[in-house]
Amino acid sequence: MLKAVRIDSLEGLFAHIPDDCRRNENLDVPAHLTEWELNDHMDTLAGSMAISPDYKVFMGAGSYEHFIPATVPFLLGRSEFVTAYTPYQPEVSQGTLQAIYEYQTLTCRLLGMEVANASQYDGASALAEAMLMAIRISRKKTVAVSRAVHPLYRRVLQTYFEPTGFEIRELPYLSDGTTDLSSLKDMNDLGGVAVQSPNFFGCMENVPAVKQALENQKALLVVSFSEPLAYGLYKNPGQCGADIACGEGQSLGIPRTFGGPALGMFASKMKYVRNMPGRLVGETVDLDGRRGHVLTLSTREQHIRREKATSNICTNHSLCALAAVMYMATLGGAGFKELAQINYDKSEYLKSALTRAGFKLPFSRATFNEFVVEFPAGFKKTYQRLLKKKIIAGVPLDDFYPELKSHYLLCATETITKADIDTLVQEIKK
Amino acid sequence: MKELNELNFPDDVRYAESHEWARTEGEKVKVGISDYAQDQLGDIVFVELPEVGDTFGKGEEFGTVESVKAVSELYMPVAGEVVAINDTLEDAPEKVNNSPYGDGWMIEVKAENPSEADDLLDNNAYLGTLKG
Numbered sequence: 263m264l265k266a267v268r269i270d271s272l273e274g275l276f277a278h279i280p281d282d283c284r285r286n287e288n289l290d291v292p293a294h295l296t297e298w299e300l301n302d303h304m305d306t307l308a309g310s311m312a313i314s315p316d317y318k319v320f321m322g323a324g325s326y327e328h329f330i331p332a333t334v335p336f337l338l339g340r341s342e343f344v345t346a347y348t349p350y351q352p353e354v355s356q357g358t359l360q361a362i363y364e365y366q367t368l369t370c371r372l373l374g375m376e377v378a379n380a381s382q383y384d385g386a387s388a389l390a391e392a393m394l395m396a397i398r399i400s401r402k403k404t405v406a407v408s409r410a411v412h413p414l415y416r417r418v419l420q421t422y423f424e425p426t427g428f429e430i431r432e433l434p435y436l437s438d439g440t441t442d443l444s445s446l447k448d449m450n451d452l453g454g455v456a457v458q459s460p461n462f463f464g465c466m467e468n469v470p471a472v473k474q475a476l477e478n479q480k481a482l483l484v485v486s487f488s489e490p491l492a493y494g495l496y497k498n499p500g501q502c503g504a505d506i507a508c509g510e511g512q513s514l515g516i517p518r519t520f521g522g523p524a525l526g527m528f529a530s531k532m533k534y535v536r537n538m539p540g541r542l543v544g545e546t547v548d549l550d551g552r553r554g555h556v557l558t559l560s561t562r563e564q565h566i567r568r569e570k571a572t573s574n575i576c577t578n579h580s581l582c583a584l585a586a587v588m589y590m591a592t593l594g595g596a597g598f599k600e601l602a603q604i605n606y607d608k609s610e611y612l613k614s615a616l617t618r619a620g621f622k623l624p625f626s627r628a629t630f631n632e633f634v635v636e637f638p639a640g641f642k643k644t645y646q647r648l649l650k651k652k653i654i655a656g657v658p659l660d661d662f663y664p665e666l667k668s669h670y671l672l673c674a675t676e677t678i679t680k681a682d683i684d685t686l687v688q689e690i691k692k
Numbered sequence: 693m694k695e696l697n698e699l700n701f702p703d704d705v706r707y708a709e710s711h712e713w714a715r716t717e718g719e720k721v722k723v724g725i726s727d728y729a730q731d732q733l734g735d736i737v738f739v740e741l742p743e744v745g746d747t748f749g750k751g752e753e754f755g756t757v758e759s760v761k762a763v764s765e766l767y768m769p770v771a772g773e774v775v776a777i778n779d780t781l782e783d784a785p786e787k788v789n790n791s792p793y794g795d796g797w798m799i800e801v802k803a804e805n806p807s808e809a810d811d812l813l814d815n816n817a818y819l820g821t822l823k824g
């Protein structure tokens with residue numbers, strides 16, 4: 263190859279790179295390993311981490327452990343779907359485009375909305391994009407966000423908004439664990455209001471009440487979520503009057519893998535479609551009248567409109583979206599409801615076991631598969647003791663909410679057994 | 693696309709170089725895009741209009757027009773307040789193609805300074821800019 267490009271040495275290939283941009287010493291990497299040694303090494307690494315099923319993980323807080331049916335990895339692993347870059351060209355990608363179209367359709371049904379995009383990066387960026395969309399539509403400069411929205415989503419939102427000059431107001435939460443809406447009526451300069459339901463504390467928000475508080479206002483109602491499985495049991499954002507529904511789809515067939523990759527689900531009312539961010543697959547017919555799929559309404563996107571685009575994201579999380587559609591299709595409507603009921607029942611069982619053991623549940627609102635517990639001061643020691651027994655007793659909340667000392671967010675999905683719950687409660691009581 | 697001599701440039705409106713037209717009707721000025729503009733854009737599929745009560749300066753963007761080929765911004769030929777919009781374009785944007793000076797009008801403006809319309813091009817001068 264060097265001969266073909268008429269260079270004598272490998273060094274010559276890099277000659278045009280300025281000296282001060284070059285690294286001169288060798289990379290500090292360990293010596294090579296054989297395949298057997300490498301497998302051992304990886305097993306040791308994996309063993310050093312608190313991963314189910316070795317550990318009993320009672321953590322949710324935006325990332326949930328669910329059984330993934332074998333159909334999902336099998337279909338997802340097909341070479342037609344696994345590519346480094348999503349092929350969007352209709353001439354060669356009907357399969358991929360149809361699969362995304364099916365994902366959009368099932369997303370609309372799940373969320374009760376009229377149009378869904380091909381996906382965003384994650385629940386946090388989906389929320390930030392939703393709030394920017396609300397600002398574009400309402401032509402206002404301020405949004406309000408509940409303090410019970412996932413704290414990390416709110417941080418991403420802040421990052422998005424910082425250079426824009428738009429203002430974010432925080433709505434406090436009430437003693438029942440839901441958002442305090444009392445200040446909304448006096449804020450008539452809002453472009454959008456975001457609540458999460460179930461919210462970060464696991465509580466179902468009274469979304470219709472938010473809708474009502476926004477009556478006669480221009481503000482759009484944005485409903486965020488981190489656990490879409492809840493809509494198998496509770497009313498979905500569309501039924502509660504959401505203008506935009508956006509959130510995290512990791513629950514739908516995507517493993518937790520250290521918090522990523524994730525799936526940003528994004529849907530809205532049809533009348534706002536031209537202000538929606540992201541890619542959108544539509545159905546059409548070819549010259550011979552045959553059904554086909556293409557990207558549509560691309561004039562919203564930056565490769566057409568540059569600085570006037572609705573978002574600077576011109577892509578989607580296709581493989582994750584496909585995992586979600588395969589998961590939803592595998593469960594079906596009835597299976598989805600049944601699984602939601604199981605999640606609810608498990609966490610209610612955990613709730614009652616903890617209450618019987620004398621622990622306090624500070625928030626009275628209905629929850630789905632996670633909820634907040636107030637443990638006695640000094641619970642940190644117990645938490646560490648449980649960790650040694652391979653039990654993770656939830657997520658401590660004081661990092662995110664300094665006022666919630668000794669409050670923990672506990673989650674029980676279908677992967678947790680009754681025996682696991684009984685063991686947890688017994689161990690905590692010790 | 694049509695040849696210039698196949699296009700229609702009536703003399704009862706004034707033209708901006710950015711291809712909008714303005715027709716003074718009493719105190720108000722009606723605004724749309726020229727036959728040339730609609731012909732260049734091709735089939736128009738969406739028109740985004742401002743809200744009644746919005747105020748813009750001359751040359752400011754008041755909306756967008758989207759065809760199967762492109763998206764273009766719409767600019768105010770005169771400064772003023774929007775007093776009416778043609779909301780029938782929402783369901784029938786093709787009116788802009790079929791009747792750019794009639795049913796395809798876009799907004800009605802209460803001009804800040806009605807004589808500003810006189811500074812716009814007449815049909816011959818506009819045709820001159822198109823011939824380049």
